[in-house]
Amino acid sequence: METSGQGPVQTVQTASSPATTPAAFEKLVRSEFTPRTTYLNSASTGLLPGRAVRAMHEATLSVAEGRPADMFADVEAARAAFARLVGVAPSRVAAGASVAVYSGLVAASLPAGAEVLTAEGDFSSTVNPFHMRADLKVRTVPLERIAESVRPGTALVAVSAAQSADGRIADLPALRAATRAHGARLYLDASQATGWLDLVEHIADVDFLSSVAFKWLTCPRGVAFFVVPDGPEDPDAPGAFGGVLALLAGWVAGERPWDSCYGPVTELARSARRFDESPSLFAYAGARHSLAVIEELGVAAIRAHDLALADRFRTGLAARGHEPVAAPGSPIVSVPGLGVRQAELSAAGIEVSDRAGQLRAAFHLYNTEADVDRLLEALGDS
Template structure:
């Protein structure tokens, strides 16, 4: 019996797709004539606090929340009326992310998180056990990634972690320090495009050229870049890129993306297997089935999904992203970047006068600007009294405005600290 992908599994109601076949426009007020930002009326977060902590997780827009609620309302009815595992809404979201980073949809796999994507890449390249190779990363990479590579190092894998330069110009990773540790045995260079620590931004095109000159691949964590920094994986030469959706893509936990360059896919090992990795199945186990190898034959997908997808989608997050990703495209990532850099310029100028020295390099491209903190408890108390939300870690503060923030929000932070 031939069972097509269309009839094999039923998921995601068609009503959800038809409800959001057109993207409604949010109410936009108080905008800049240059960028169309901020869009304050598209969010409700400012009703609760002054949120300048979008690098932690980004609030849902009112319209994205409505898309999610429509899905939940339909799910509560318990009716499946769409055949197939590949739903129109998942196609829309996959295509939207591919467009955002200048990739093709076949190069995009849905994954649970950025870290899941990075683990899958390391495994697919065969780098989880010691061998005649090395991996290069750096200390401003995501902490979960540093744990991954530290554990591989304990197994005996040759992992080389580049230390940051700490200067009055900001914390950064020097290109010369990376060049020193990359050699002909390097198989992977893995970095965060924009560092979660202080927004330091790698020259990704340079890293890709360095990796390829030594026969290595480049993986970039783009969770602090995708949605607020223009990304073109094709022109930059990126081999692999991963991002969760709950930050600048304005989705939620549980669904992210993994980009894998199409021409690299045939060189990879499949290390996990799932019903999402084949297009058709033909059974040979039951009465009336066509004879063949027991129990079935499969048509494998030769796409990123065919190599990496291992489970069901987070449908509620897909619903939110079906609004958020096209909206980000509509607003323009360059406009978003210009808007947040304007707000961060105020902080770069004023915060040092209040005793908070900037540790973010001047050429950082993301939405993050970080500062050193001398009095953690005192700073936290001031911000709490003023109901201003930023990210506080021991001896440092991270501020990350977004598309709904304005100069008054920044002034509230400065006044709280003064």
């Protein structure tokens, strides 16, 4: 908790060098993660690294003992780490707790009558805020057709980078080409991608990006980020930050938060911090350390590890007569008709999800080939 009375500290960390060898990767993972199950459910909730658990314990203990730690410094460290992971300046990143909140801010920024294009079956927090505005025209198409469905008059495309239900990945280059051709904007929910997909190579193609951090980024629940376009010299000019208004601004959204505690905020932050939600400080106390683990391992190494396991699972499924949903290049594998096995598998110590009748397995940095093989053995032949 900030105790100095001077507001959140604007610190910026330098990125850690990623683990350079498989042995170094494995050593770091095993030192931080201690699952007691065959945990293949990171698309629901990622496991917490030991250093994050210890930091949260110390933070809660500091409050219990009447010596609250400066957890606002943790918020700024987490903001800076996320900015590095997606390849933007920290000034473009807002820190909050919910994708739905940031989807709502984007929805509120659109003029009446604007057309929003979404993908069928996308996650509710991504798309529902647009449906809550009766004066918007929301059009929904299959994910595979979303780029070709952008047309003159489309104001915004709102889509997940990877689909929660089955891991299918949006064709981001095609989407950017389509939105540019028709003057539309792109809002990306990267919740199922940050941590394993290199978003740095795609961030220039995105106008707005949101992501929770409790999945592939291995953070505690209560942490989410929102990326907006660069602000102009005058942050209050019309159209600044892509036209998003700080409708939920509280005291932390002030340029000088500790001078913004009472009455209307007289000066909003000149950066994306104007879109901050009042942070869940204990969660951020852990999040800065979780994000440090992701940086130390390196997204490229995590991606290679995750996809190798997912491919091993797909190969094993085919050998047993099961056909997963086609989602090449994704660590999420969903198998139609097998969702009913979820409770049985959980009882056997194998954690997966049941999503609309599909068994969903999600392979992440702490998983091993033995985990894949145990799930395959438990599923058996078709």
